[in-house]
Structures are given as structure tokens and as C-alpha cells.
Amino acid sequence: MTTRPRNDAAVPRVLRHAVYAATMLLAPVLLLPGTLFNPAVGGIGAGAANIAANATADPTTNQLHIAIYVVETFVLPFSVLGLASLALPRSPWLATVGAAFGLVGWLPWSALAAQDDLTFQMARLGGGPGFVELWNRFTTDPAMGSLTLIYVVCHLVAYIVLGIALGRAGAIPAWAAWSLALTSPITVLAFPTHIHALLYVVIGLWFAGSLPAARAVWRNRLE
16 A cells, blocks of 8 residues: 655645735735725715715726725635634634634625725716715615624624634734734724724734734644
């Protein structure tokens, strides 16, 4: 009987860890220009303000932010799996719960990217009361409203749980685990206060916490 070389088993593991490490860093890095070029002003039922903001924004950078959000749709779930995989050996329950919340929370991101594209197209067609009414109905109906609520609640819970899991597991330094966990309460503070600068603080903390995590995932690829 012949057995396959050990290298055959190592290749998928190395590839998996490479994807995890890359997406853990790409998720916050891509979100920086995506947030910077996003003209949306947020707010439930704020169709008039969002369409007007898109109408006055630079169309090239606006389309770039939409393209970045589309790419993020595929990056964000893998980045959460990477963080969870790092905590899994020593904190299996918290890692599993954090991964579950993260995946469920990031899946609706594609709908949010589509919403931004819809707003951009409405602005290109001149806006108007009819488009404003459609935007408000679309973004607040049961389907889109549910997706938005799931996104908000689940992805915020995920980073608190994953931060705790990584800290308890000793997988990354304590400051990095705190950086990841603090992204959620600061995000909660940013939206109702409309302090846009806080979103950049969130991205900075997210990247700072993800950097040692990505390094640890890559370092463990052959173990």
C-alpha cells in the first residue's frame, strides 16, 4: 500500500492560511478608500439626502467605492473565518459563536453594496420625488430592513466575541484583541452621532488588531 506524501496534505493548509491572512488584512485596508469615497449620508428613510449626495459626488470615485464594496463582499467572510480559526484550538466555543455571528453579519453586505449602486443610478437619472419615494420604500421594506438589521447586530457582536476569544486563547497580544473588540462600540457611537471620523478610528483599530492575527495565521500554516 502506498501513501501520499505529507506535502500533498500541507498544500491545502498553506493555501487556506494564505487566504485567511490576506483577507484579514485586505478587509480593513479596502474599507478605508471605500468609506472615504462613499458619499452616502446614512439614515433610515433619508432618500433625498443620499440621492443628492450621490448627484454631487465625483462619479469616478463613487463607482470606485461601489466596486470596493463588491470585492469586500467576498473578502469579509474569509477574514472572519481566519480570526476564528486562530482562536479555535484554545477557545472553541467563543471562536465558533464569533465565526457564526461574523458570517451571518457579513453576508448581507452584498445587499448594502447593491443599495449604494441603486442610489448612484438614481442620482444619474436625475433623482426626483419618485426616486426618493422608491429609495425610502426599498431601504425600509421588510426584506432590506431585515438584512440591514442582521448586518448591524451580527457583525458588531462578532468582533466583540472574537476579540474575547482571541484574548482568552492568547493567540494575539491583549492590545490587539482589545483593538478588534473596541471596533464595535465605537461603530455604535459613530452612526447616531454622525461623527464620520470615528469610522476611520474603527478601521485603524481593525487593521491594528488584524495585523498580528494575520501574522500568527501565516506563521502557523505548517503546524
